[in-house]
Amino acid sequence: MDNLQKILLEQINSNLQSISLYIEKLAREEIKIDHSKIYLIDYSIYEWLNTSEYESLREILEKENQEAVNAIMNKDFGEYCRKVYLQIEILLNKFIMEYDKDNIQDIESSKFRRLNFFFKNVKEQDKQYKKIITNIMNIRDISSHGDSKGRSISNRVEIKGKSIKIKLEKLKKTLLTKEVQDIFSEFIDYRHPWNPNITGDPKQGYAYILLYNLKDEYFDPNSIIEYIENNRRLVYQYKLGNDFKIFLDNYQPKNELKKFFDEQEKNYTTIRDTMNWFIQEIGKHLSIT
Known part of the structure; x- marks a missing residue:
């Protein structure tokens, strides 16, 4: 038997001994299972x-x-x-x-x-x-x-969970809640009865708009404000009123889905x-x- 064969046999015996010891430990329950990890x-x-x-x-x-x-x-x-x-x-x-x-x-x-x-x-x-x-x-x-x-x-989870809250003031008093919802639906990927979610009373001159499932180009909430301000005279004065004000609400929603994923x-x-x-x-x- 040459040296190489001896070395191989020694390695095999060593591996067998390790396996045998592991089985013995299992039998004696020396290896504990952390049930909190199951x-x-x-x-x-x-x-x-x-x-x-x-x-x-x-x-x-x-x-x-x-x-x-x-x-x-x-x-x-x-x-x-x-x-x-x-x-x-x-x-x-x-x-x-x-x-x-x-x-x-x-x-x-x-x-x-x-x-x-x-x-x-x-x-x-x-x-x-x-x-x-x-x-x-x-x-x-x-x-x-x-x-x-x-x-x-991870990125898509962040996008899915992102929502923003916008506040409108000095709206024209004839404005209906559904009209506000129609106006802001252009910033979201798909619409249903709660998106955009409108609270407040447009007939009293103010409203809060909660938006989620935002289009990519409006993921930054400031981009919505900028877009509306840039098109104020052409589009939005007619829809919202001559003196309307728009800004992000001070209390923006937390991204709960991203937090859950992280x-x-x-x-x-x-x-x-x-x-x-x-x-x-x-x-x-x-x-x-």
Whole structure:
């Protein structure tokens, strides 16, 4: 036997000894598991999911839950949110099918509309849980779609979560709330009843405008003010009044979605705890249908 063979055999023996010691430590429970770092949901602890009626539902949930392992190991928070959202969607669909006797909702409804329907039927509502689930859904949307401009997920999260608040004063007294909403809708990517959100009373000469899902060119809130001022005489005096004033409100909204995304390490645990609450509440309501 030459020297090279001896060296190889010694290395093999050393590796085998290391493996043997590791197995012994596991057997003696010397290697402790930090349960606070286990972010997967344990569906086996819920009695309602362990009944024959919901056995197939639990199996589907567990499959999606297991697929979140890679996202956790890769520290891919966006993908983790996407996998968790699939579980939320499965539970929401089940809740709506069995609890909505009047067929107000269906699986074709917007996910946010279905989520609102669920929270309206929860007796002890927790706004924090709703906010967390909404953040999960928003990050899921971003992670599931590509970006033609090549922006990172982090950048797109910041854009999605950004909102601005503008104040108008000295408006013409004939101005309607809907007219103000129409005017400011040109600065957002898509419009719905709460975007732009108008508060105050234009007929009293003032209004507050909250805008989100801003177009790229208006991501800097000062750009909206500048655009309107530059076109004051040509366009906006006619629409808002000869002497109107426009400026950013002193209290600008915080970017809650960006904060949620940035605090990833903390929010793995937050999401797990939120899901535990959500699953329990779903079970409570399904048991009374």
